[in-house]
Amino acid sequence: MKHPKIPLAQTVIQLCKAKGIKHIIISPGSRSAPLTIGFTNNPFFKCYSIVDERCAAFFALGIAQQLQEPTAVVCTSGSALLNYYPAVAEAFYSDVPLVVLSADRPKHLIGVGDGQTINQKNVFKNHILYSANLKLDLDEKVEVEEELPIFKNLENKLETLLGLKQGIQDFNETEINKAINIAFSKSGPVHVNIPFDEPLYDMVDDLSVNPKSISAENKPLEIEDSILESCINDWNAASKKMVLVGVNQPNDIEQQWLDILAKDDSVIVFTETTSNLHHNEFFPSIDKIIAPLKDEDFKNLQPEILLTFGGLIVSKKIKAFLRKHKPKQHWHIDFNKANDTFFSLSQWIKTTPNYFFSKFLSEVKTEESDYKPNWNTVKSLRNNKHNTYLKAIDFSDLKAFEIILNNIPNHTILQLGNSSTVRYAQLFDLDKTLKVFCNRGTSGIDGSTSTAIGCAVANTKQTTLISGDLSFIYDSNALWNNYIPNHFRIIIINNQGGGIFRILPGQKNTENFDRYFETKHQLTAEHLCKMYGFEYESVSNVSDLKNSLNSFYSESDQPKLLEIFTPKNLNDEVLLHYFKSI
Structure with missing residues (x-):
């Protein structure tokens, strides 16, 4: 060698x-x-x-x-x-x-x-x-x-x-x-x-050095008795507790701890699409539940104790709510860091969630409370209104996401682009067999496609990336890659610009807005697919989208890309009316 x-x-x-x-x-x-x-x-x-x-x-x-x-x-x-x-x-x-x-x-x-x-x-x-x-x-x-x-x-x-x-x-x-x-x-x-x-290219047949590998020190999984006792006493004394989970690896939390949390009526567990946690008693799709709330509702939802673990939170609405209606205590479980996201951090528990729950949940009481039952009623109401609204709307970003997310094959990996993509996905309850990932550390659009391809290379499971058009074009060099597996799939929502800026406050439909914020364009992925060997298809209505998805995930000799063109002047109205209607 x-x-x-x-x-x-x-x-x-x-x-x-x-x-x-x-x-x-x-x-x-x-x-x-x-x-x-x-x-x-x-x-x-x-x-x-x-x-x-x-x-x-x-x-x-x-x-x-x-x-x-x-x-x-x-x-x-x-x-x-x-x-x-x-x-x-x-x-x-x-x-x-x-x-x-x-x-x-x-x-x-x-x-x-x-x-x-x-x-x-x-x-x-x-x-x-x-x-x-x-x-x-x-x-x-x-x-x-x-x-x-x-x-x-x-x-x-x-x-x-x-x-x-x-x-x-x-x-x-x-x-x-x-x-x-x-x-x-x-x-x-x-x-x-x-x-x-220099010289840099010289080679030899035998090694001249034999470096010593020093093992890393393993951190002990422990919690100070005084901290654990304080947490148990405070938890048992509180009648309204909220668990909020950010980005989390699939199958990272033992199911037995989730089941215990789910049985307690004084505990609400809010999860995000990127949390990769599922239970019938949990509250996914946070924005769908809390967006229509009035100030009095928020006061009723305000927890005495907020327990968080996992990475960064996507929902701006939950962050705004908890910053205004602060919990009396905020505990965060993580070995390495604790962000004071809600400006109320009171306890950084430096261990893993599994270890904490193994010591903590066996000592706390399950309380009778109307906290979760009341919010279960709200959740059911929101889901009904969500379904009713989706049946009535025209083809748009929101409608496209409904169809796409209902057709992702079970037991596969879903990579989400940032900006609008991950926020639309947050409005839907995904199948629990999906493993969901998104670059939420910096929330940038600059590497979603490259990350998804790396993910697909590291797995035998089919990987699907859903991306906005700007994010995909920005990272189009990701396709300059000789390792893309044939089971890799890309879905692009092409609304001809940065559609999220039409949802945010600003002066829409002006030349300045179109050029410098939304950045209107007429680009497509078709020629990139030809250059890089992707099978390409485009659709622009409900029936064509459903027909395309019937065969999109079937085996092929090439990776596939489906480009969905949506009406940019309608998408923001549909989404804003959605939050009013629910």
Whole structure:
């Protein structure tokens, strides 16, 4: 097996293997050649070549999101690294393990006008769990006195040089171990910046270094007795408790804890599409339930205790409600962080939800209360009005989502684009066998397609992406990818612009609005599908959409894309009237 000659490259590659980082996404470049040579010549690694670094990083994020283990991205020096930033930020806020391996120029070639060179040290400092800035290897053939003047007057030059080399090797091993261990233990992005000097392409048959892999320390699953006792007493004394779940991995919470929460009439459990939690007694489709409420209703819904876990919340309406009608206490369960989303955080419980519930729910009382029964009545009323309204409306975004979401095959994966897409999906109760994902860390439109493709590559299950037209076009380089499986499906809702801006307050139907907010266009995905080998179909009415979906998910020799054209001047009216009607 061939290896890069440079010991530092060997060290990085061996430690990635030792820690089980198998998926390596490589963007082409010369300075990163030692890493590319090492990873691609080692059969342990599954390597992918993706030219666009922004797409490559989101593709890696999609794989890591599914496997819940770190994937690595490899790039050359210069602005290539900066293109990783959107995905790094998403991984940071969504707790997705991502290892960035960037090649760099040696220190003496930075800031002297060399091409493809920027200040890469700590470049992600505001959105990274750890930055490891490695040191350049010392070559055995280095002219010591010329390159390192400090040696000029030393007697034992060789001995000192060997000691310095070993010190650099020890430093690099420690930093690489620390970075990768943090990616595992804290589940987030880390950056390893790796300086290489030329020659970059030399290879050897045998390894010259044998780095030591240091195991990560496992956090103990524990809660202080005083905190647990306080939570139990306060919970038992409260008559209105609300559990609100953000982004959550499928099958992450044990069903026995959900069943206990569901039996308590003093507890309301609000879930979102991205929560991946289901129970007949829970309250999905939050906006559908609370959007029509008046101030007196909100006061009746206001909880004494709010318990949250999972990632970020999509619903603006629940955030506005809980910020105005604050709970007396807000507890958040998470190992790594607790956002004070509702400006009332009183307890950060630093453990996992499963462990907390195992200690907590066996000690709390189930209360008789009219809190949940009253809101069950509201939920039933809203669902009836929801169904009645959908039967009466013309073809539009809302109608299209109803048909699409009713036809997603069970036991498959659904990836949602941001902006309008995820918010429309929030209005519907999805089948409990679906696994739903969305890049809600930064809520950007910039990498949804790339993430969904990475997800599809990491799974044998069929994956469907639903995306808006702007989001899809923005990330169209995602299709420049040789690994897209034939079972991958894309559905684009094309309303000829940023339809969400027509729902938000603003002066619609003006030239300024059309150009700078909605950004009207007449683009379609048809020619992109021809270029990248997708089977393409378009529809613009209910009957054609239903007919197309009958065969859309059948087996094929190509991935498929369905583009749905909806009336942009009607969509906002339909949605705004929806909230009035329910």
